[in-house]
Amino acid sequence: MPVSPSVVLHDVSLTWPDGTVALDHLSTAFGRGRTGLVGRNGAGKSTLVRLVTGELAPTTGTVTTTGPVDHLPQRVHGAAPRLPSGTCPPAGREARPTTPDTVADLLGVGPQVRALRAVLGGDATPAQFEAVGDDWDVEERAGAALASLDLGAGAALGSDDLDRPAHTLSGGQSVLVAVAGIRLRGRPIAFLDEPTDNLDRRARAALLDLVDSWRGTLVVVSHDRELLEHVDEVVELRDGSATVFGGTYSAFEEHLAVQQAAVAREVRVAEQRHRAEKRQRVEAETTIARRARAGAAAASSMPKILANERRKQAEATAGRLRSGSASSEAAALAAAREAGRRLRTDDEISLDLPDPGVPATRRIATIVVRGRATVVQGPERVAVVGDNGVGKSTLLDQLVGLSGARTHPLPDTTARAHTGHVGYLPQRKDTLDDDVSVLENVRRAAPAVAPAGLRNRLARFLVRGDTVERPVGTLSGGERFRVALAGLVLADPPPQLLVLDEPMNDLDLTSVDQLVAALRAYRGALVVVSHDEGFLERVGIDVRIELA
Known part of the structure; x- marks a missing residue:
């Protein structure tokens, strides 16, 4: 039996308060296993993730999941607050970014740790008990999660580091701690947004091993070719629509190259046909003009009634010839434009750094x-x-x-x-x-x-x-x-x-x-x-x- 997808976006649109359209009637789904979400900068990948996690609410359409969703944001130190599923920021604005204060916050267990310590310190209020929930061993589990990390440079962490300021960690260390927090919480669906940014080779290897052994639904948003070779499926966001390909990113690129080569040939054929139809229309107009001159010369020596009949016949013939030529040219132009729309011609940044005129001896x-x-x-x-x-x-x-x-x-x-x-x-x-x-x-x-x-x-x-x-x-x-x-x-x-x-x-x-x-x-x-x-x-x- 086919397995139901874990995440479904149906006819989803999102418009920012200033009227800018971020996503327009997007439909796609993510199943169990490992999926790479790819696309050009600004295609809407991070916006899609924030819709799935509940940090944003769609303007139209629906987003459904089969369970709780966890999220490694693109900027760990400036992550947007995680809101409960189905909620959205105040009307007319996004959720404001927050910065994790401590390593415990970076792990995502800061409120539980502080509430547990408050209860143990004598503050036995209902609010503190509610914050702890059933997680009375949170400090031990958090310390074990930190101890399992290979942060390099002798930077081992443990439960004594839960109160350490998060900003004292490097960017790569912050990412690893945040991923450890996702493992610690164990939610069935997880999105990792550019997880290999800032990671050294050892940390990257550890993350790749983690991806290979992931259970449940994992979606990685990335431009990292090495990471995208560890996924089972690729979803590409482009021009407001999603393309799903079963396989790794290199297989997707090979498929895309073959497809685009075929489209390029189709474009060339369509353009050649359009040029040929255009030439034929010009030749038809030349034939019509030549016949009109010959008809006018012949009409001068024949009776008026016969000349008028010949003129009407010539006009009808010219109309059919002109209409047929124009129709054929228009059809060829439409075919060329349709093929051209399927040919990828992406914009690129134009980057020229200024010459500061630095002498070699300076x-x-x-x-x-x-x-x-x-x-x-x-x-x-x-x-x-x-x-x-x-x-x-x-x-x-x-x-x-x-x-x-x-x-x-x-x-x-x-x-x-x-x-x-x-x-x-x-x-x-x-x-x-x-x-x-x-x-x-x-x-x-x-x-x-x-x-x-x-x-x-x-x-x-x-x-x-x-x-x-x-x-x-x-x-x-x-x-x-x-x-x-x-x-x-x-x-x-x-x-x-x-x-x-x-x-x-x-x-x-x-x-x-x-x-x-x-x-x-x-x-x-x-x-x-x-x-x-x-x-x-x-x-x-x-x-x-x-x-x-």
Whole structure:
């Protein structure tokens, strides 16, 4: 017997309060097993997930599930609050993002832990008992879940760390702890939104093992090719509709390549037919004109009544010829357009980083690791690598002059920029103000550029139309990245040093290619943190600094 799907979206539409359509009459389903949810940045993947988890309510249509749903958000440190299934945010607005305060909150058991401690401390109110429920061993189970994690860099966690501030963990450690929380809660349906972002190789291997052994319904939203080879089914969101393919992502790509090659041939044939029909119509018009001239010459030497009869016959013949030619051309044009609609021609970001004119002899920055200094000079490209939790992001914070956000575990390690023109793209994209519009965020980097000019330039980053006026907090991860990147590119004066922390996070594969090309052409200095060796190789790294 066929197995009923675990999640069903039927004729679902979602319109933001400003009138922007996020999803339009979408129908799809997710069954038991592992599904990869893919699509270009801004296709609506994260929005779909938030509809399934109940954080958003559809404008029209229905979302049904066979059980409780758990969710690893795209931005763990800025995750939207989890609302009970079937509820929605206050009318006219999204759920506001919240930041987990402690490791217990990151695990998703913070309220239970605090209520349990309150009861044990003498606060035996009904509200505290209700918060604990039947979970009286929550601290022991949470500690065991933390102890099972391989966080690297000697960063073992246990029950004593439940009160540890969440922001002291690296991005990769935060993801692993949050996934451990999903396992701890054991709900039958789980959605993981870009779970491999920020993970080092060891952590990625652990996550892949977890995906392979997952029981129940698991949907992973990802651009990660390696992760998508561990799924049983692929669902692609594109142009408001969903395509389901049984198999891994590489099999889906092969299927799509064969399909698109056939469509491309169909387009060529249809266009050739249209051109042929157009030529035939021109030839028909030429024939009609020639016959009309010959008929007019002959009519001058025949009786008027006969000439009129001949003229009527000629007009009727010309009308049939003209109508038939026009009809054939119109049909050929319609066929060409229909075939063209099925041919994928995706927009791409247009990314040209400005030339800051950095001379080769200019000292741009100094990075000291365990007493060993590296001087970044001229347009050098430096990669900072190492396991999760060794302090890579903290080192970048120091380099750009930030302090107090995280603690640094390495002794004798400092970083300082020697230029004031620094562009910083942090791992969590928290340089953006979620409460103000895209346009206002970018204007802060380029105050001298008129709004109309900024709109034109934002369009090159595929940020167009009403999206420019939307609050940044309503954007997808890929859209946020493009806005943050636009702020760097449009900065005046242009940055002499670009500092990028895991820049591939949230980007679709085509946009990654554009970013690589822009960084290779950039003539300023670059310091980048990435776990992706292929990306570093393509960028052309001159110096590697390894933290351990």
